[in-house]
Amino acid sequence: MSARGFKSVGWVAAVGGAALSCYMLSLRVATERNELARVERQIIAAKQEIRALQTELGTRGRLSQLENWNADVLALAAPVSGQFLEDEFTLASFDQREPDFAERSAVRLASADTGGAAAVKPVPAAPAAPAVEAPKDAAPEAVAPPIRMASAPAPAEMAPALRRASFAPAEKPRVQARTSLLTDAKLSAEIGAAAKAETKAADKPAASKRAVKPAIAAKAPKLAIAIKPARAGAAE
Amino acid sequence: MTALAAHPERVRLAGERQVTMALTYHRLMLVMLVFAGVTMLIVSRLLYLQLFTDRSVAAAGNPLLPARGDLVDRNGVALARTIDAWSIAIHPDKLLGDPGELAVKLAELMPERSVAQYRAILTSGKSFVYLSRRAVPELVSAANALGEPAIVFDQEPERLYPQTALAAHILGWTDFDGRGVAGMERVLDDRLRDTATRGAPVALSIDARVQAVLERELGAAMAKFSAIGAAGVVLDLKTGEVMAMTSLPQRNPNAPGKGSADGEFNRATMGVYELGSTFKPFTVAMAMDSGIVKSFGKQYNCSSGLTIGKYTITDTHPFNRRCSVAEIMKESSNIGTAQIAAELGSARQKEFLRKMGFLDPVSIELNERGRTLTPGSDWGEVATMTVGYGHGIAVTPLHLATGYATLFNGGVWRPATLLKIDGRHPVPQGRRVFSEDTSYRMRALLRLVVTEGTGKKANAPGYRVGGKTGTADKVSGGRYAAASVVTTFAGVFPMDAPRFVVVAMLDDPKPTAETYGFRTAGWNVAPVVSKVVARTGSLLGIRPDDSRDAKMSEVLPFVQRDGAD
Numbered sequence: 019m020s021a022r023g024f025k026s027v028g029w030v031a032a033v034g035g036a037a038l039s040c041y042m043l044s045l046r047v048a049t050e051r052n053e054l055a056r057v058e059r060q061i062i063a064a065k066q067e068i069r070a071l072q073t074e075l076g077t078r079g080r081l082s083q084l085e086n087w088n089a090d091v092l093a094l095a096a097p098v099s100g101q102f103l104e105d106e107f108t109l110a111s112f113d114q115r116e117p118d119f120a121e122r123s124a125v126r127l128a129s130a131d132t133g134g135a136a137a138v139k140p141v142p143a144a145p146a147a148p149a150v151e152a153p154k155d156a157a158p159e160a161v162a163p164p165i166r167m168a169s170a171p172a173p174a175e176m177a178p179a180l181r182r183a184s185f186a187p188a189e190k191p192r193v194q195a196r197t198s199l200l201t202d203a204k205l206s207a208e209i210g211a212a213a214k215a216e217t218k219a220a221d222k223p224a225a226s227k228r229a230v231k232p233a234i235a236a237k238a239p240k241l242a243i244a245i246k247p248a249r250a251g252a253a254e
Numbered sequence: 255m256t257a258l259a260a261h262p263e264r265v266r267l268a269g270e271r272q273v274t275m276a277l278t279y280h281r282l283m284l285v286m287l288v289f290a291g292v293t294m295l296i297v298s299r300l301l302y303l304q305l306f307t308d309r310s311v312a313a314a315g316n317p318l319l320p321a322r323g324d325l326v327d328r329n330g331v332a333l334a335r336t337i338d339a340w341s342i343a344i345h346p347d348k349l350l351g352d353p354g355e356l357a358v359k360l361a362e363l364m365p366e367r368s369v370a371q372y373r374a375i376l377t378s379g380k381s382f383v384y385l386s387r388r389a390v391p392e393l394v395s396a397a398n399a400l401g402e403p404a405i406v407f408d409q410e411p412e413r414l415y416p417q418t419a420l421a422a423h424i425l426g427w428t429d430f431d432g433r434g435v436a437g438m439e440r441v442l443d444d445r446l447r448d449t450a451t452r453g454a455p456v457a458l459s460i461d462a463r464v465q466a467v468l469e470r471e472l473g474a475a476m477a478k479f480s481a482i483g484a485a486g487v488v489l490d491l492k493t494g495e496v497m498a499m500t501s502l503p504q505r506n507p508n509a510p511g512k513g514s515a516d517g518e519f520n521r522a523t524m525g526v527y528e529l530g531s532t533f534k535p536f537t538v539a540m541a542m543d544s545g546i547v548k549s550f551g552k553q554y555n556c557s558s559g560l561t562i563g564k565y566t567i568t569d570t571h572p573f574n575r576r577c578s579v580a581e582i583m584k585e586s587s588n589i590g591t592a593q594i595a596a597e598l599g600s601a602r603q604k605e606f607l608r609k610m611g612f613l614d615p616v617s618i619e620l621n622e623r624g625r626t627l628t629p630g631s632d633w634g635e636v637a638t639m640t641v642g643y644g645h646g647i648a649v650t651p652l653h654l655a656t657g658y659a660t661l662f663n664g665g666v667w668r669p670a671t672l673l674k675i676d677g678r679h680p681v682p683q684g685r686r687v688f689s690e691d692t693s694y695r696m697r698a699l700l701r702l703v704v705t706e707g708t709g710k711k712a713n714a715p716g717y718r719v720g721g722k723t724g725t726a727d728k729v730s731g732g733r734y735a736a737a738s739v740v741t742t743f744a745g746v747f748p749m750d751a752p753r754f755v756v757v758a759m760l761d762d763p764k765p766t767a768e769t770y771g772f773r774t775a776g777w778n779v780a781p782v783v784s785k786v787v788a789r790t791g792s793l794l795g796i797r798p799d800d801s802r803d804a805k806m807s808e809v810l811p812f813v814q815r816d817g818a819d
Contacts, residue, residue, distance in 0.1 A: 062317050062318060065318055066317070066318065069318075069335075070337065072332070073332065073335050073337055073414065073416055076331070076332050076416040076417075077414070077416040077418075080416060080417045080418060080420070081417055081420060081462055081463065081465075081466035082417070082418060082419070082420060082466060082469075082470075085466055085467075085470050089470075096788050096789040096792075097792070098715060098716070098788075098798070099715050099716025099717070099798030099799065099800050100716075100800070102716075102792070102797055102798055102799075
């Protein structure tokens with residue numbers, strides 16, 4: 019009698035439990051689906067924001083604005099034909115530093131660990147070795163600039179020149195000085211003033227440029243790094 | 255009596271009672287059915303919505319699809335985009351605050367109108383007035399902080415040109431409803447608005463960097479020589495793609511309503527000009543193709559003046575001797591070119607010009623195209639001679655660029671295009687105008703003009719520029735106005751393997767002290783071409799090389815060196 023009574027209760031409990039778990043399951047699925055939809059909405063919102071930011075960036079960095087900065091503030095000029103290098107040998111010919119004793123000796127080969135043999139060997143083969151009278155202190159400046167302007171499409175072959183340059187002891191402080199130079203507001207103001215003076219004396223641009231360059235160099239000797247390649251290239 | 259009278263009624267009532275009850279049940283049932291039916295309807299609709307509605311993102315319409323398609327340059331730099339911009343408007347009839355007070359605050363926020371104007375708007379009683387369209391978010395939040403419920407904010411799609419006035423004549427602009435009304439916006443209107451195609455940006459053929467340089471250098475020359483206008487074209491001569499094209503002055507398409515009416519006039523495709531001596535290479539090439547000039551050494555009589563009927567053709571630098579074809583081109587001799595043109599004859603000249611498209615409006619997608627002016631029915635010997643050196647025929651600068659492209663790409667005319675040439679838009683089939691041999695031999699001739707002739711200032715070291723100067727008196731009111739000229743330089747580089755045509759034109763430049771009082775093309779517009787080539791050559795994939803040049807041995811033997819020049 020009592021068992022029969024409990025049987026129905028059991029049925030009800032079982033059916034109720036099953037229904038509840040089914041419901042929980044569907045609820046869980048719905049939650050996941052909502053979460054997915056939310057992420058999708060977030061993705062869309064992010065994409066829209068990216069587009070808006072791209073548009074804003076493009077508008078702020080519009081070409082006419084860049085042109086004003088390049089021409090009026092930084093006084094940049096287009097590279098001339100001599101600044102485009104034919105090949106890696108032309109690039110290497112810019113290296114007029116006399117190899118010191120440590121570099122010439124075979125010991126140097128052993129100590130260069132990362133692809134050392136390959137890295138050092140081409141150096142003596144550089145065609146511009148005979149420039150003996152080049153002053154030693156000018157050496158790092160003469161080495162680095164071609165790397166900056168080189169658009170030569172052969173980085174693998176360029177590597178020796180790069181690596182060798184890094185052996186020079188004066189290398190590290192010089193690089194730091196150059197980055198600090200870029201962030202120096204006073205100097206950029208000076209460059210701006212010099213550029214303005216240049217645009218005023220606009221009758222003979224080439225002549226005035228020559229006049230401005232030493233002025234900048236005198237104020238900030240490190241800037242000679244940036245200017246030298248142009249001359250070296252033009253002379254080539 | 256009354257009771258008796260009432261009784262049968264009551265009996266009757268008792269009889270009808272069942273009927274009434276049945277009717278009531280009937281009605282109740284009906285109402286219940288209606289209720290149940292409506293409920294079922296709602297439940298089934300809910301079920302249907304629950305089961306069959308696709309709630310995924312894709313079904314809701316792509317929210318990333320812009321209201322109008324983007325325009326980009328050949329490298330993907332955005333030139334025109336549609337953004338959601340805020341607009342601020344007001345319902346003056348629903349104003350709650352004090353109009354006088356609000357007008358002062360609005361004038362502080364948006365100073366483009368005065369306090370009196372704002373007060374007039376606020377008291378007008380209109381239902382809707384825009385206060386500011388395309389407002390920046392800061393302004394919107396500031397206006398919101400005023401707390402006036404009548405001020406409403408809305409986000410609406412706005413066409414933005416991120417590069418501002420860059421390539422304004424090519425892009426054109428849209429009206430307030432977002433329909434293109436000028437330039438490529440008008441040409442591509444259907445494609446930019448169609449839901450199926452507007453998702454992908456349309457790539458134009460222009461290179462924004464080259465365009466910026468061309469506009470900058472032309473603008474600088476225009477200011478320097480106080481010219482009233484300028485036009486420039488850089489054309490890929492192999493495909494006919496316009497790399498850059500500008501007409502100055504131009505207006506900012508972001509605010510098309512503001513700006514001069516002159517800024518709406520596209521000098522590069524709409525303005526027709528007598529382009530003067532830049533036509534001479536065509537005449538020589540026509541003569542070479544027709545077998546009249548077989549060698550650049552052919553001699554003509556270049557004495558002081560050539561009299562035809564009542565006209566006398568003169569030179570600015572007369573040779574006063576016999577001269578070769580190479581010298582005629584180098585010193586830009588009208589007398590010599592007129593004789594070559596006379597030998598050619600009007601029929602052949604007309605046929606060549608027709609094949610080069612010089613007798614029709616220029617072939618490009620834009621709607622802003624001008625009709626060329628030709629001698630028409632009066633194409634006699636005098637007209638043939640003057641057309642030979644670019645007078646009596648008026649074409650657009652873009653005509654000239656496509657003409658030079660034809661002359662130096664091997665002799666095949668192709669229409670200019672503003673759409674990037676790629677898989678979907680292949681290079682159009684051209685039509686042959688000049689022979690390949692003529693095209694090849696003209697290279698050295700035009701290089702000579704830049705290395706030794708009138709166009710020395712157009713030289714860009716290493717880029718092997720060749721080209722021709724042209725200075726023509728401007729026609730105004732049917733007469734040549736001696737006071738104003740149009741100077742043009744049509745250049746091609748690199749001359750040993752031509753790739754690009756650069757045409758620059760100044761409208762009415764004035765002489766300056768720097769040009770020693772000259773206002774000829776060699777002094778004012780040739781330097782523009784030099785600067786444009788020097789700055790954009792490497793961007794266009796041409797490496798400057800001092801060791802290469804056109805085959806100058808073809809022309810140099812025919813140039814007589816006299817000590818005076």
